[in-house]
Amino acid sequence: MIKSYKLKRGLSNAFIYLLLAVLGIIWVSPLVYLVLHSFRDEGLATVSYLLPKTYSFKNYIELFTDTATLNFPRWFLNTFVVACFSCVISTLAVLMVSYSFSRLRFKARKPLINIGMILGMFPGFMTMIAIYYLLKAMGLTQTLLALVICYSAGAGLGYQISKGFFDTIPRALDEAATIDGATRNQIFWKIILPMSKPIVVYTVLTSFIGPWTDFILAKIIMGDARDNYTVAIGLQTMVSLEFKATYFKRFLAGSVIVAVPISALFLFMQRYYVEGVTAGGVKG
Amino acid sequence: MKYIDYMQLNPFQRFWYNFSNTMKAFPGKLKNFFAAIGMFIANFFKGIGKAVAGYVSRFVKGDWAVKISYLIMGFGNMVKGQFIKGLLFLGLQVAFIAYFIFFGWGYLQKFPTLGTVEQGMQINPATGGYELMAGDNSMLILLYGVLTIVLTVIFLAVYFASTKSAYAVAQQVAAGEKPVDFVSEVKDLFDKKFHITLLAFPTLTISAFTILPLIFMILIAFTNYNKAHLAPGKLFTWVGFDTFSEIFAMTEGASKGATFVELTKWTLIWAVFATVLNYLFGMILALMINKKGIKLKALWRTLFVITVAVPQFVTLLLMNQMLQEDGAINVLLMSLGIIDKGILFLNSTALVARITVIVVNCWIGIPYTILITSGILMNIPADLYESATIDGAGPVRSFFSITLPYMLFVTTPYLITNFIGNVNNFNVIYLLTNGGPSTENLYQAGYTDLLVTWLFKLTMNSQDYNLAAAVGILVFIVCATLSLVTFNLTKSAKSEEEFS
Numbered sequence: 001m002i003k004s005y006k007l008k009r010g011l012s013n014a015f016i017y018l019l020l021a022v023l024g025i026i027w028v029s030p031l032v033y034l035v036l037h038s039f040r041d042e043g044l045a046t047v048s049y050l051l052p053k054t055y056s057f058k059n060y061i062e063l064f065t066d067t068a069t070l071n072f073p074r075w076f077l078n079t080f081v082v083a084c085f086s087c088v089i090s091t092l093a094v095l096m097v098s099y100s101f102s103r104l105r106f107k108a109r110k111p112l113i114n115i116g117m118i119l120g121m122f123p124g125f126m127t128m129i130a131i132y133y134l135l136k137a138m139g140l141t142q143t144l145l146a147l148v149i150c151y152s153a154g155a156g157l158g159y160q161i162s163k164g165f166f167d168t169i170p171r172a173l174d175e176a177a178t179i180d181g182a183t184r185n186q187i188f189w190k191i192i193l194p195m196s197k198p199i200v201v202y203t204v205l206t207s208f209i210g211p212w213t214d215f216i217l218a219k220i221i222m223g224d225a226r227d228n229y230t231v232a233i234g235l236q237t238m239v240s241l242e243f244k245a246t247y248f249k250r251f252l253a254g255s256v257i258v259a260v261p262i263s264a265l266f267l268f269m270q271r272y273y274v275e276g277v278t279a280g281g282v283k284g
Numbered sequence: 285m286k287y288i289d290y291m292q293l294n295p296f297q298r299f300w301y302n303f304s305n306t307m308k309a310f311p312g313k314l315k316n317f318f319a320a321i322g323m324f325i326a327n328f329f330k331g332i333g334k335a336v337a338g339y340v341s342r343f344v345k346g347d348w349a350v351k352i353s354y355l356i357m358g359f360g361n362m363v364k365g366q367f368i369k370g371l372l373f374l375g376l377q378v379a380f381i382a383y384f385i386f387f388g389w390g391y392l393q394k395f396p397t398l399g400t401v402e403q404g405m406q407i408n409p410a411t412g413g414y415e416l417m418a419g420d421n422s423m424l425i426l427l428y429g430v431l432t433i434v435l436t437v438i439f440l441a442v443y444f445a446s447t448k449s450a451y452a453v454a455q456q457v458a459a460g461e462k463p464v465d466f467v468s469e470v471k472d473l474f475d476k477k478f479h480i481t482l483l484a485f486p487t488l489t490i491s492a493f494t495i496l497p498l499i500f501m502i503l504i505a506f507t508n509y510n511k512a513h514l515a516p517g518k519l520f521t522w523v524g525f526d527t528f529s530e531i532f533a534m535t536e537g538a539s540k541g542a543t544f545v546e547l548t549k550w551t552l553i554w555a556v557f558a559t560v561l562n563y564l565f566g567m568i569l570a571l572m573i574n575k576k577g578i579k580l581k582a583l584w585r586t587l588f589v590i591t592v593a594v595p596q597f598v599t600l601l602l603m604n605q606m607l608q609e610d611g612a613i614n615v616l617l618m619s620l621g622i623i624d625k626g627i628l629f630l631n632s633t634a635l636v637a638r639i640t641v642i643v644v645n646c647w648i649g650i651p652y653t654i655l656i657t658s659g660i661l662m663n664i665p666a667d668l669y670e671s672a673t674i675d676g677a678g679p680v681r682s683f684f685s686i687t688l689p690y691m692l693f694v695t696t697p698y699l700i701t702n703f704i705g706n707v708n709n710f711n712v713i714y715l716l717t718n719g720g721p722s723t724e725n726l727y728q729a730g731y732t733d734l735l736v737t738w739l740f741k742l743t744m745n746s747q748d749y750n751l752a753a754a755v756g757i758l759v760f761i762v763c764a765t766l767s768l769v770t771f772n773l774t775k776s777a778k779s780e781e782e783f784s
Binding site: 009012013016017019020023024026027028030031033034046047048049050092093096097099100104106109112117118119121122126127128129130131133134137149150152153154155156157183184185188209212213215216220232235236239248251252255258259262263264266267270273274 | 598603604
């Protein structure tokens with residue numbers, strides 16, 4: 001009896017191992033293809049076999065040296081600069097809004113929370129055309145400043161996750177500090193923020209990653225100003241019909257260069273990420 | 285049910301008790317929800333009425349300084365010793381009036397018609413030559429008209445606050461108190477009124493770059509701003525609900541109405557498949573990885589989660605390339621001898637392309653479900669499964685009778701947000717197929733276009749701005765209704781966890 005149970009469990013586990021292995025291969029193989037072919041030396045855009053025959057760093061070197069038509073290092077620098085600025089501004093905005101909604105009590109609090117919720121329901125790029133004209137009226141289209149503004153202007157609406165975190169800090173701390181004569185400003189900087197390092201790190205990282213992965217807004221704002229592209233639209237340009245033949249392998253190399261640090265950051269903060277999503281969208 | 289009775293139930297009964305309670309309460313909640321909306325509107329007008337009444341009574345009761353403050357903002361404050369505060373109010377008034385006279389009024393005047401003078405060749409009275417003369421720019425009139433209205437509303441709010449403040453300081457002086465000086469008011473902004481300091485900057489940027497554009501786009505839906513009426517060359521004007529009736533008109537052929545119906549159908553099919561398949565298969569995989577006795581859990585998990593970590597545009601562009609006629613997937617199939625000619629996954633027939641995007645979306649979405657649900661799956665009480673096994677239930681039966689109901693109950697809000705996310709899933713369609721395969725049967729759309737990618741094409745390719753704005757509003761109405769229902773359900777379930 002026990003033996004047959006063990007056998008059954010062994011069989012079912014073997015089946016699961018097999019399935020996981022097959023599915024794992026399916027899931028990872030496109031990424032393996034990406035990495036391997038980014039080192040491919042021979043051939044043009046695509047080749048009629050799966051594994052490259054010769055490997056070299058040529059694609060990576062050309063990506064950074066042959067910058068006459070498509071300037072990848074410039075795009076990388078653009079994205080980095082935009083990401084840094086919008087990261088600082090968005091983080092401040094998110095923390096300020098979430099602290100107010102979580103710890104302070106004032107008359108307009110509930111209405112403001114409701115307005116924020118409704119604003120979040122409009123399809124994001126419905127407003128993009130209007131934003132484009134607004135920026136055009138201000139003479140800012142095709143500039144990096146416009147991107148910084150767009151990425152950080154609405155950041156305050158993404159307050160839910162850090163508000164959820166602030167909510168878990170006992171209010172008794174605030175009360176004790178108030179009795180000791182601290183103002184709310186001091187409580188924010190000296191008590192709440194030092195206690196919220198994980199959520200500050202999370203907010204900094206997500207707002208830093210945003211500009212690297214956003215695609216559509218950058219495309220609308222930049223149009224054909226290729227020198228001011230970010231990496232996302234730049235890489236898409238590389239696989240457009242016009243450039244694909246020469247640039248496909250460099251596209252793979254560029255993708256690897258962008259994907260590696262971003263993936264590392266994501267894996268580092270996935271725990272907060274899951275907590276954030278489940279806190280907002282799951283009963284518990 | 286008393287708490288003590290609840291404690292005596294077994295986990296399964298507890299679950300059913302909670303679940304049936306939520307379902308029973310649902311119609312009532314819905315009724316309450318609409319009642320709440322009604323109350324909100326009623327309260328809003330009551331609030332305005334009260335404010336106006338206060339405004340009038342303060343004028344009647346106030347002294348001469350207060351009465352002058354109703355005309356010259358900040359006068360009362362200055363007279364009573366709050367000099368800097370009064371000066372700020374006055375400065376604001378002067379600035380607004382200057383803006384209104386020199387800039388805003390010109391646009392606001394033309395707002396009802398959106399301009400009457402069309403750009404064209406005319407005799408220039410200054411030079412006497414026949415030249416191209418600039419006409420009214422309907423687009424700028426609309427944009428700055430909205431801006432002026434928003435600024436006026438803000439100014440009225442400040443004006444209202446200033447009259448209140450003048451009255452308050454007059455009361456203080458009359459009671460023999462010293463008026464609050466400027467320094468301590470600023471100090472207050474970092475303590476009792478800290479929320480004003482914190483929220484000022486985000487509110488400003490959100491108003492300028494989210495609310496203002498949103499109002500602008502909503503208004504566009506009620507104009508005839510399209511390629512036949514392109515500013516600045518041509519004028520456009522208000523047309524009421526014409527754009528909406530165009531969408532809902534049931535005409536044959538590649539009309540806007542027929543395209544809207546077709547794309548709505550596909551958007552819903554896509555959203556259902558994308559949500560349900562990812563949810564089910566993601567959960568099954570998560571269960572397998574977390575099953576007792578399976579080793580190398582971290583390895584399996586990372587294998588799948590790594591695809592979530594790589595930026596989506598990279599994986600999507602890569603997938604797009606791999607699915608081309610000479611791409612890696614066709615190369616693989618040919619080298620295995622399954623096919624001898626490349627399959628056009630993305631641009632042959634509608635069916636092939638649609639199946640392909642749904643399958644690729646599984647590849648992208650399933651790891652995401654694994655990531656999110658692993659933790660919740662571990663929280664299902666183990667004794668549920670044990671008693672099921674003793675009763676002779678196999679793994680399949682356990683999944684459908686225990687795991688799925690439990691997870692559905694706990695993650696309904698997540699599922700609905702996910703569904704809304706898929707309705708708005710711009711990136712997957714745009715980067716993978718760009719809406720293709722293209723067709724003559726649809727207006728400015730391909731077979732895999734969702735409503736949101738259609739909206740994008742309408743603005744970027746065919747300049748049907750009014751149509752795009754109307755489609756955006758319709759998508760919003762659907763999403764907002766779903767979200768509000770979810771939000772209310774979540775709230776109801778949370779309050780019901782407290783047993784009375």
